[in-house]
Amino acid sequence: MNATPPRLVPAAMRARIGLIAASRGNVELWANLAVLTWAVAFLVWQGTGFAVTVGTVFAIWAILAVSLNLVVGFTGLLSIAHVGFFGIGAYSMAILTSGTSYDALRTDAIPTFGWPFFAALPVSALAAGLVAAVVGVVLNRFRDDIFVLVTFGFAIISYSVFLNWNELTRGAFGIHDIARPAAGGLVLDSDGEFLAFTLLCLALTVAVSWLLVSSSFGRVLLAIREDEGAAEVFGYRVAHYKFTVWIISAMLAGIAGGLFSSWTRFVDPYSFVLLESIVLVSVVILGGLATIWGSLLGVMAFVLLEEGMRFVPFLPNESIGQARQAVLGVLLVLLMLFRPQGLVGKYRL
Amino acid sequence: MPLPEQFIGRGDHQRRLGVALAALVIAYISWKVLQSPEQALQFTYNGLSVGAVYALLAMGFTVVYSTVWFFDLSYGAAAAMGAYGVFYLRSQEALGGQYEGNNPIVNVVLGAVVAGVVGWALHAALSGRLRARFRRGTLLLAAGALSAGSGLYTVLVLAFPAEINLLLSPAVCAVTALLSSWALCRLYRVLRPGARLAPFVAASAPVSGAAGLACALLVAGADGSRLYLSWAVSCAVAGAVGLALYRGLYIYMRERAHSPLVMLVASLGVLLAVTAAITLVFESAPRPLPEAFGSDPRTIGGASIKGFNLFTIGVAVAGLLFLRLLLGATTFGKQVRAVGDDEEVAKVVGINTTVVIATVFFIGAVLAALAGLLSGHDTAVQPRMGLLLLVKGWIASVVGGIGNLYGALLGGFALGLVEQFGIWDLAGEWRDLISFVVLILFLSFWPTGLLPRR
Numbered sequence: 001m002n003a004t005p006p007r008l009v010p011a012a013m014r015a016r017i018g019l020i021a022a023s024r025g026n027v028e029l030w031a032n033l034a035v036l037t038w039a040v041a042f043l044v045w046q047g048t049g050f051a052v053t054v055g056t057v058f059a060i061w062a063i064l065a066v067s068l069n070l071v072v073g074f075t076g077l078l079s080i081a082h083v084g085f086f087g088i089g090a091y092s093m094a095i096l097t098s099g100t101s102y103d104a105l106r107t108d109a110i111p112t113f114g115w116p117f118f119a120a121l122p123v124s125a126l127a128a129g130l131v132a133a134v135v136g137v138v139l140n141r142f143r144d145d146i147f148v149l150v151t152f153g154f155a156i157i158s159y160s161v162f163l164n165w166n167e168l169t170r171g172a173f174g175i176h177d178i179a180r181p182a183a184g185g186l187v188l189d190s191d192g193e194f195l196a197f198t199l200l201c202l203a204l205t206v207a208v209s210w211l212l213v214s215s216s217f218g219r220v221l222l223a224i225r226e227d228e229g230a231a232e233v234f235g236y237r238v239a240h241y242k243f244t245v246w247i248i249s250a251m252l253a254g255i256a257g258g259l260f261s262s263w264t265r266f267v268d269p270y271s272f273v274l275l276e277s278i279v280l281v282s283v284v285i286l287g288g289l290a291t292i293w294g295s296l297l298g299v300m301a302f303v304l305l306e307e308g309m310r311f312v313p314f315l316p317n318e319s320i321g322q323a324r325q326a327v328l329g330v331l332l333v334l335l336m337l338f339r340p341q342g343l344v345g346k347y348r349l
Numbered sequence: 350m351p352l353p354e355q356f357i358g359r360g361d362h363q364r365r366l367g368v369a370l371a372a373l374v375i376a377y378i379s380w381k382v383l384q385s386p387e388q389a390l391q392f393t394y395n396g397l398s399v400g401a402v403y404a405l406l407a408m409g410f411t412v413v414y415s416t417v418w419f420f421d422l423s424y425g426a427a428a429a430m431g432a433y434g435v436f437y438l439r440s441q442e443a444l445g446g447q448y449e450g451n452n453p454i455v456n457v458v459l460g461a462v463v464a465g466v467v468g469w470a471l472h473a474a475l476s477g478r479l480r481a482r483f484r485r486g487t488l489l490l491a492a493g494a495l496s497a498g499s500g501l502y503t504v505l506v507l508a509f510p511a512e513i514n515l516l517l518s519p520a521v522c523a524v525t526a527l528l529s530s531w532a533l534c535r536l537y538r539v540l541r542p543g544a545r546l547a548p549f550v551a552a553s554a555p556v557s558g559a560a561g562l563a564c565a566l567l568v569a570g571a572d573g574s575r576l577y578l579s580w581a582v583s584c585a586v587a588g589a590v591g592l593a594l595y596r597g598l599y600i601y602m603r604e605r606a607h608s609p610l611v612m613l614v615a616s617l618g619v620l621l622a623v624t625a626a627i628t629l630v631f632e633s634a635p636r637p638l639p640e641a642f643g644s645d646p647r648t649i650g651g652a653s654i655k656g657f658n659l660f661t662i663g664v665a666v667a668g669l670l671f672l673r674l675l676l677g678a679t680t681f682g683k684q685v686r687a688v689g690d691d692e693e694v695a696k697v698v699g700i701n702t703t704v705v706i707a708t709v710f711f712i713g714a715v716l717a718a719l720a721g722l723l724s725g726h727d728t729a730v731q732p733r734m735g736l737l738l739l740v741k742g743w744i745a746s747v748v749g750g751i752g753n754l755y756g757a758l759l760g761g762f763a764l765g766l767v768e769q770f771g772i773w774d775l776a777g778e779w780r781d782l783i784s785f786v787v788l789i790l791f792l793s794f795w796p797t798g799l800l801p802r803r
Contacts, residue, residue: 078610138789145420145609146792149743153785156740164778274736275624278617285614322625322633329622333598336615340607349610 031343035301042307052191058303059198060260063205065284065295067252072281073289073347074213075245076225080277081135081151084158085250087272088131089124089257091162091169094267096120097179110170117181121258128254129247136246140239143228155274162269174268178261198259205252209292212248221245222290225347279325282332288345297344302328367794378770391652392769398658400765401665402724406742407749407757408668409716412676415752415802416689416709419609422616423594424717425739426623427587431718432638432725432734433627434583438507439576439639456507459582464500466589466711468492473704506578514574518565526561533557576641584718591714594619595707603692620735628732635731638722661723668716669758675712676754685709689752717742737781744788750798759799 043051068082096115115123135154142150162169169175181188181197188197212218220241223231232238261267287298305327309320340348382389406428413421437455471492479488506516533553534546568574598619602612643656676682684705687695696702721730721738741764749760764784771783791798 078613138793141793145613148420148610148613149747150789150792152740153788157782157785160779160782164776273733275621275733278621281614282618282621319629322628324625326622326625326629329618329620329625332618332621333615336607336611336618337598337601340611349608349614 027339028344031301032297035297035304038304038308039300042304046307052195054303054307056191056195056198056263058299059195059202060256060263061280061283061299061303062202062296063256063259064253064280065287065299066202066205066209066292067249067256068280068284069287069289069292069295070209070212070221070245070249070252072284073291073294073345074218074225075221075242076347077242077246078148078281078349079151079246080148080274080281081154081158082249082253082280083272083274083277084155085128085132085253086257086260087158087162087269088128089254090261090267090271091175091257092124092127092254093117093120093258093261094175094178095168096123097262098175099177099179110168110175115179116183117179117262118183120179121255124258125251125254128257129251132247132250133243136243139246140243152274155277159269159272159274162272169269172268172270174266175261176266178265178267180262180265194263198263201255201259205255206292206296208248208252212245213292217241217244225290275325279328282328285342285345285349286328286331286335288342289349290347291344294342294344298342301343364795367791370790370794374767378766381770381773387651388773389770390650392773393766394649394652394654394658396766396769397662397762398654398727398765399768400745400762401658401662402720402727402738402761403741403745403764404665404758404761405668405716405720405723406738407745407761408665408672408754409713409720410739410742411746411749411752411754411757412672412685412716413709413713414746416685416706417599417603417612418689419612420616420743421599421710421713422613422739423591423619423623424616424713424742425735425737426620427591427714427717427735428721428738429623429627429730429732429735430587430590431583431721432730433631433732434586434718435579435722435725436631436636436638436730438579438582453508456504459507459586460500460502460504462586462589463503463582464496466585466592467499468496469589469592469707471495473708503582507582513578514569517574517578518569521568522561522565524561525564526557529560530554530557580719580722583722584715587718587721588711588715591717592707592711595710596703600703600706620739624732624735627735631732633732635729637729638725641726655727657726661727664719664723665758665761668719669754672712672754681705681708741784744784746798747788748791748798750800750802752802753798753800756798756800763799 042054064082064086068079071077071079071082095110096113097117097120098110098112099114139147139150139154163171165171180194188194213221220231220236223234223236224238224241228238260271283298283302284295285298286301287296288294302324306320306324309315309323309327310317312323315323335342336349378389381392406424410421410424413424475492502520506513509516530550530553533556534550537544537546537549537553594616598615599612602615641657643658643660646653646655676685684695684700687698687700688702688705692702695705717738720742721734724734724738742761745761745764746757747760748764749756749758764787767787768780768783772780775783
């Protein structure tokens, strides 16, 4: 008597149940759902003031992560040097636009240029790209773990320059009074307007990255990642491609840096330590290698993790950053063990 | 597995450039020496003291790397753990002013770690030989009793810091007696191969017993045993963590044949988590370790050097000798080299690769912890020291030649000297930059390092 049970559930409903059933074990879907629900819940709960601050942090980090993913995910070069380019962008913006003359303060004086924001932003990108070109010539010789080691070196060297070249960066004192975006009568002074501008930059970054990776150029990058030797045999100048994507990624990071220093209106070297770079790479890997959406998701999860941790009992507010770093470390280990491509990634390291 | 191609030189013109660069550096240093010999001697002393720490790190790193062939970043975590272990055990300010960090929970945890290490060591060293002779249950019982006993003993010693000399001396007596008895037996085996050992053991028992008693009396009357105990416990804890990381984590990744980058990123995660945990417990500011010994500078040949730094240099040289003996003159060393050459083949010929690699990780982590605590005593401890020391150890081993122990020692001292002579004209803050420039120059022009592997 094995009669099929009567179909009580309507067809549309069944389709939905089917979706849920299919999603069991579908890490990608669950990761998307969890992070997005978390984000929306926070927005609803905390209101717009919260959204403006967290949104700006998110947008700047997302530019960094998307641009880093071009190198790490799409080309397969694990780079720890990204924070160096971020810092170069931030310092270019700071030095060019800072209005304060430090003669009154008895610290190292730096020349005052007083450029407007929109003139300085392209220079931030160019400066980062220029340094990336020099570094890239050296880095192009190395592969795999030696490449990682040398990028570590570049991150430490750039931090060391920020901290110790007092005539240019005022060292540990930092640079104050950095301009907000303004052109003619249009002054983007409030935090909300700045957020809108940053999101615009993020959208441009995503567009550039998407165009890049979906073009024939991007397909060569994938080929290099999968097998560098084979790509070379097919006649592609591998070094040339790696060099180009390296510089583009660095320029995007420079833009992120310019935005960052304009947003905080103050830079000091401690925002650009090596650990920051390691955290950034971890976030990119957490989100997923070789997907733009994965980087956005990873940064979203990372930013929200900090906010979520405010509700952990027995955790004082000042140690949230450290606790988040510990959680990130453990997550990274678990990911490498069970899911080396990250939450929504397409490529395993 | 052969040496990665990046460490193999690519053509003569590169080597010529490298030699030219080295000649430039040597010319600069000798010019400086001629300029003011006393100051040069002072910088040499400083460079050697810093270089000894780098050398220790480089030796451990090179042993681990040439066995498993991936960059183990958690190695830096071991260095930080070693330093902070001493900080915890020795500092009265740590954790709300308990006396000498005497917290029952932590004592029990440390005891458990020691018990685990002892149990693992027994398993690794003896299970193969004894399993044929005794029943499994007997072995388990004996090993369990020994490891539990050592754990309880550690808790006891940590719980009564005032009576530490008295409590430690029996253990020192037993360990020394066992070790000397073992050494005598080895010697006897070499001198008269094939003779029965049992009568000789009985005959030599008084000698080894006397050695044990002498050491015990020394410890009972000594001042510094609390310091050495804190060193031993920190090294054991760091080593246990290194061992557990391999046994509980990396081994699964290696089984799945992931690329070295996966392991690198996983160890990055470990480093992040450990650094953050240390910061959470001990704050991020640099803290001084309590004075060890030999803090007065003494003048040798016109320049001054602290006794403790001389001790550090001695430790580095002793570490080299120990590793050289261990890897060059024992069966274990042969096994390590076999695993480094080809793990699969090593497995086929009957080497227990798990035990061998885990032991290598243990040794590497202990060396890193030793380097961390020595540099902590010399300067200060801070959570991010792990990352900095790790990176310096890397550079030193690349400079000396990956996979070569003498090269690691040489590279460590060379790096220390170049750093110190480099900051003669520049400010001291540029030290990290100088060492990375050295690294990039070496990788570009002289990738085999000073002493090539073979």
